Amino acid sequence: MRLVVTGREGQVVQSLLEAGQGLDGVEIVAVGRPQLHLARPETVIAALAASRPDIVVSAAAYTAVDQAEDEPDAAFAVNAVGAGKVAEAAARLGVPVIHLSTDYVFDGAGTGSYVETDATAPHSVYGASKLAGEQAVAAVNPRHLILRTAWVYSPFGRNFVKTMLRLAADRDEIAVVADQWGNPTSALDIAHAILHSAAMLHGNKGFGSFGIYHLAGTGETSWSGFARHILDTSAMQGGPTARVRDIATADYPTKAERPRNSRLSTAKFAAAFGWTAPEWRKSTQQVVHRLLSGETRQALSA
Template structure:
């Protein structure tokens, strides 16, 4: 099986390259060949790869910057995602599109399920929701995977930021009134590979649609940071004391959902896939990051 992935440097793209077993070829495609801000570039670049499945992973992910650059975020996350889906339809193959917890307002008190009403509270969330709609409209042979709080040994993410800050600081103030599901991009990659194989082999409409894909369990950002430092300390790495603060004490241009928890029950029932507990997957990422830092 050959999988074409949009973007070369994203956490999921790099995780797919790292985890794909023998017999699955992962081809990452990015600028200048494929530029989501230039929809005309999408079909030729994807067609040249001759994939069996397309993974739409590239996105405008600068959440705060999107507040002042809505046009750029929309071009990539909405129009670009739609172009990828339409290209997959023209090639007659499935598309797996990555979306986000930011499509929800965060006001629900329980984990969100796929049928809950959306209600983004940021430009980024609005552009990702529009991207979902365009992906679904562009190709019936699609899976939309909403995920959250993604981290990995690659790129920029919360785990790497915490470990970097602990190199020079003994105490870190971390938000403790936002709750979500930390999710390893390595685990996302494993799930995508399994889903892609099923989509290629089975035309069942029940395998298509929107699903939630996050690590098992939940945490606040302060909980997450505390666990990162505990694991780093056990491995001989840097750590810091975590002081819990409120969202109001750490203002950002874009509002974050207070509740980012996503229920993975639909994915488990349909595909038999449930991601590992977030603490065990965090340990794998921390070990990999510390190993490369030494």
């Protein structure tokens, strides 16, 4: 099975490349700029065709949430038009596409965990561009899995876990928002879920459960609760730690509105694929350990 994933540097891409190492019968190829540039749609089909995929994983995206408010055209070019071109290329090649999306397609006003059929109502340019991408993918390739995830972190790239460890090395107290809730999700777990679902697609040419799925860590917390667990774990391993002070969203204004509720129900994915992410605390501990062990220590400064 040959998985071709768009992008080279993202957290999920790096996690997939790592997870695929040594797997019998699995080859993962990352294709990115300049060969494949989502803002230049004319590059997409040729780059993917040259890579000869059995399944395409559409992971590359414009992810600068606040910057997107000032660059809506750039965000939509990549997240909507570009994503659609990736799915179209997969369709032309006769293969499925697994496309990554986000909790930002919801307004965050709900009180429970969102299910796939809940109404979407993004409150940011980023969320709107990702929703448009979902629609473009579904319109051009019926053999699609759209995986919405949230609060992604890993040993790679820039993310909340690495930010908390970096800040704790320089200060005694960190103020963190306490009234936004979600499911912290390790990109390492996302990679394993993608490999698991891709194997089912590849092994079952008659697979009939394409569509939208939620894929997130098991369990929920607030950003401040997430921060406390990160720093408690770090302290137990001899790493940096600091006090966490709860603040309200209003005390930490951002250009783009964040969903107050990012909780996603993963029951549909579990039923279809027989896979559930580990409890979020366990996955967080794994990533913190890797960052502090020296295995990816240099990445803390990234």
